Amino acid sequence: MLAHAAAGPAGDLGSRASDPAVRGGWTFGEGRLVGVNTVATAVHERRFDGDSSADAAATRSGSTFRPDIEGLRAVAVVAVVLFHAGVPGLDGGYVGVDIFFVVSGFLITGMLWRDVSTTGTVGLARFYGARARRLLPVAGLVLVVTAFVSALLLPPLQARDVLGDEIASALYVGNYRFALHGTDYLAADAPPSPFQHYWSLGVEEQFYLLWPGLIVGAAVLVRHLARRRGTAATASAMPYVLVLALVAAASFAVSLAWTDTLPPWAFFSLPSRAWELAAGGLVALSAPGWRRLPSTVAAVVGWAGLALLVLACTRLGETTPYPGTAALLPVLGTVLVIGSGCAASRLGVGRGLSLSPIRAVGRVSYSWYLWHWPVLLLVPALLGHSLDLSGRLGAVALSAGLAVLTLHLVENPVRFAARLRDSASRSLALGAAVTAVAVCTGLVLLVARPVPVGHGAAAADLTVTAASPVATPSVDPHDAEVQQLTAQVQTAVTQSAATPEVPSNLSPSLADAPADKPGVFVNGCVRSWLEVGQSECVSGEPASTTTVALVGDSHAAMWDPALESAAEQRHWRLETMGKVTCPLLDLPITSPYLGREYTECEQWRGQILERLQAERPQLIVLSMSRRYGGDFGFTMYGPAWLDSLTRVVARLRATGAAVLVLGPVPDPHSTVPTCLSAHLDDATACSPPRPVAVNAAGVAAEAAATAAGGGQYADLTDLFCTADRCPVIVGRNLVFRDDNHLTLEHALALTPVVTALAERALATH
Template sequence: MEHKPEIDGLRAIAVAAVVIYHAAPGAMPGGFVGVDVFFVLSGYLITALLVREWAANGRIDFTAFYARRARRLLPALVAMLVVVMLLLAGPMGRHESLVDEAATSSLHALAFLANFHFQASTGGYFDAGAEMRPMLHLWSLAVEEQFYLVYPLLLVALLRFAPGAPARRLAMLALGSLLLAEYWVNIQPERAFYQMPARFWELAAGGLVALSPAAAHAGRLSRVALPAGLALVLLACLQTGAWGPFPGKSAMPVVAGTSLALLAIHRGAVSGWVAFLLRSGPMVGLGLVSYSLYLWHWPLLVIVEAAWPEPAGIGLRLLACLAALVLAWASWRFVERPFRRPGIAPARALGAGLAACVLAAVAVAALARIDRLPAEVREISDAARQDLPSILGQCHFDTRDEVRALKPEACHSRPGVPPTYALWGDSHALAWQPYAWWLAEAGDASAAPLTLNSCEPSLGLADAGDDCARFNHLALTWLAEQPLDTLVIAQRWPIGYSELGPAPPLLGERVAALSEALARLRHVRRILVMGPLPDLSQPAPDCIALGWEDSCSRTAPAHRQRVARAWRELDELARRHPNVELVDPTDYFCDERRCPPARHGFALFWDSNHISASASLGFAEAYAADPARYTRRPKDAAPDTESR
């Protein structure tokens, strides 16, 4: 095909939007739609190539097509994966969660299944965040690869069996894909985001432009289409995040804008200052290296973020992007270009590409197995990753679950024995399960779990979602009917509610909602309300493995100061409800100096804020030995040092 520099300019806009969004999200809140620009461009270019081949030969050489795709995509991908794994297994080797995630993601990417992997491993309440996934951006590459597997066959079928109206049939398929995306985004948002069928319409939009006639002379509409399309793309880059669930209909502006710009280019309407900007040297240069820049920028940003206990500043993030740009140029010059030169037989190119993927997979797996941790550190770190409550899974509700009934009797600490102890709250109540079960066992009783992620125990909380409100209604109804001896209540008392400055009203709202619920539980002999805990800046297993115990933890005085407001509210709560006892675990989790990730020979947390099962059980024993030490009386309220 004739090289159209304006398309390189569109690539430059797309990759710049993505990089800016990842480096400084506030500067371009919708910059993630740069990926959607790439989808439309890919659909256009692939369709144009295949249609020209069909018109010239009456057939499509699938072997040659896939060989071109392999030569275009695989060399730079394989090079990036291996080099990043070398960096992670070498200087970052003790950051095991990062290395393990990178290796797993890389293997899925080499099998063209990265999007399935990320759909399954993101979006869950306890799943690692994006900042711990160096290969997360490869989901979009997997979507394109899966599109390439089915689209040529589909296009051949349209050209052969509907030669008079292939665009109409493709438009119908695109509409079906858009409707599917809109349906999924409201019931299964991860599937809508990651799966190719929900993105097919975006690639097909580019294909529809390629199937449209190229006018001999560009009309007025075509000349207006380029600036109008780019304006729509820019608006999407700035506003898409505020337009509701994505993709689906909220992706329509960026897809429409890119399609309009492509239509103008397709019809030769490339005059004016906008076209001049797109085909300018810097834009074309950035467009040429856009694929490699997309591959490199995100792993470097993740590495910079993970290299220190404190969050990376904007300066470091921009430096990482600059390094990615240098590596992108080197990748384009010494990896992409040599492999794109003609002369290699298609079958041989395909075989070489598959062999490169296999060898890269072997290299990635081998690098992931390098062990750089001292034995004693590994023992504690590995134990922390697995130190989870026994009810996690079948006996605890996730935010993805549809709550229709409470967990069955088999989830009680003593199935078959009517429970007189219960545990109620969010995921932090879940973390206290060993403590609650220990209390029940000491009382020769059975305990029942009532826990749902991100759902505070309350009644009538204004911002509680439907599932949380339904769950709390079921929990309160059950609790009101049981002859309970002891109820353990826990939730995360967010640090944002107790930092310096004016007290946010949400803290009062949450305590008031809890108080309203407690008013229905006067028949319970004893209600233990677990007080606020310290947290860490990084997950405890990583803090231990990296030797960042001090850097990850807060000082004990800082923790006490941060939670002073929350304790004042809880003191008032205990005054209103005589059967409430406040439990303050601070002395167990903090020494005089710090609140570390590990004490007593084991990790105190399994991540950055949920206490480990060992810590929960250890506290139960400490509490039983000296309950007065950990029981806070309202009259003992700490002075309000923050207002002084």
């Protein structure tokens, strides 16, 4: 399940996941995940057909305006906005999206039902014209403004990715783009997008496209059955209730399954969210029953619903698998509040929600939602630093001001323009024009913001030559070889640390870096979160009598190119066994991605240990990320970590194998390609100081723990850092493809050193 899809960060775009302000973006990295519940508005109308003013007493169809629903919109948007701002105590404020979905389902289904019950069909042109007039002008305005500001403020590489989000959001398919990113483990720790909140507008638009067809289809079916029986079709809501109930049941089943197996798709997609919209629709179709509730009962029901919403906002959090069963809390709460409002009750919750100040917030909720997220993300980029709580609240206030201006200058004038209200075709043409402008804006800015390329002098390849033989009997030749090769790399690292400009022949290029990954990440050798077992991933010389096993998480897999090259040169059989965010250490582990105990990791560990005991390789190379935090149930370099390392090394040594533990690579503390794209003339701005990038005390403790278990430890720090700094470019090689994994090219360049380390370990076998 999802560990929580909370909304996006309220602070600096480059904030770490440990920052309490960071709540966004599907960000996955080895040992760090921030699931992001970026919540969007459900943009329902003030009246059922979306054309009346806020104070209209009734619509043309005779529907009574519901001021309490306007107030409920205020509750939803305030919960979302304050959650995004990182206000303490509202860890579940992301449920505002569920409130909006239920409200939208209630209002739209009610309108469609009235059409079909009185005319036998739905006025599709009028329906879609009203939606276009209501939603698209404001959404398009925010898209265009945010796109321009993003292109100006964000690093070029990030800006280009964000502009892709803008185009997808303008076409209302951004939710599926974000779902795809969320399921790509190596799309990891990318900063959240200023357009990520448009995911639920995508869900809404897809709902608007499909819902009328569902209602019309049900009407056709009712008429067909009536003709077969030789009776007149009735205006009963029951057939539609049955259809929506089936949709809700199927969607809820999908939501439960995907929350456990495909969390990003469960969170972002219409199939897993349709049940929430259907729940609102069922309230609309059963409104006569709700109206018959006694006043006292209706009051109790409404206040109970509000209590459930408060409970959801305060008790749910980032670690809650979502939506899944947890979404029942806000959905049921919203259903009870809306349903109770169908019955007049002097003491009901609707009286409080209908207060003028609350309704005023509800009226501005759509525009406020659209503005608050990009403001929270882009203001830190403008100021050059992250925001504290007071700064984030100031950004929220700024977005509220923009929302008020947008309401009065754009939203209401367009929405109530007589020429548009009287012509569905003109409304649809307006919507198409707004969409075209938003898409073209993204395309033009992509051309204006080209792929960043280094313009420094071309740099030489990182070339590590064979070490000279050592004739001194007192010096171990393997130690001497490792030292000589390390010294060659250190010389190149020192030279690169003094070179500020990004070379013109950087490899891989900044644009290609995100796709630069070893084949083991795509051929099944590295198991994903839910996968267990291990396929036969063999390279080198399969028939060799010398077997080397590379085992660990993605930080083990990133060394596969170097060890595969070594295996080919030394005629070894290399077996790669990896699983994301799953170190081989025997520690209880929780998956922030799944939001629960990581049983798949524990099962995989057992399977790998049994396999190693059965196959008895000559050398086991163990590697893992050192970025695991407390959200995994343990911390790096702590007593539990070190004790587990000793136990695992001893257990692996008991198989008869030599054990080599690879130390950590430096932590660059930024997404390196993105950072460099903004500092083409000063790569040192992206190269962290050595004490920041490397935990020297932790490395020393791991070395001692490995030795205690009978293994060898390779401190890799000198392969990456000078005494002062850890450059992110060495020679012409880009060192990191993201914020923690090596590029394939740089791993291959270090093959001679890795080979020497493996041979030294094998010499002790």
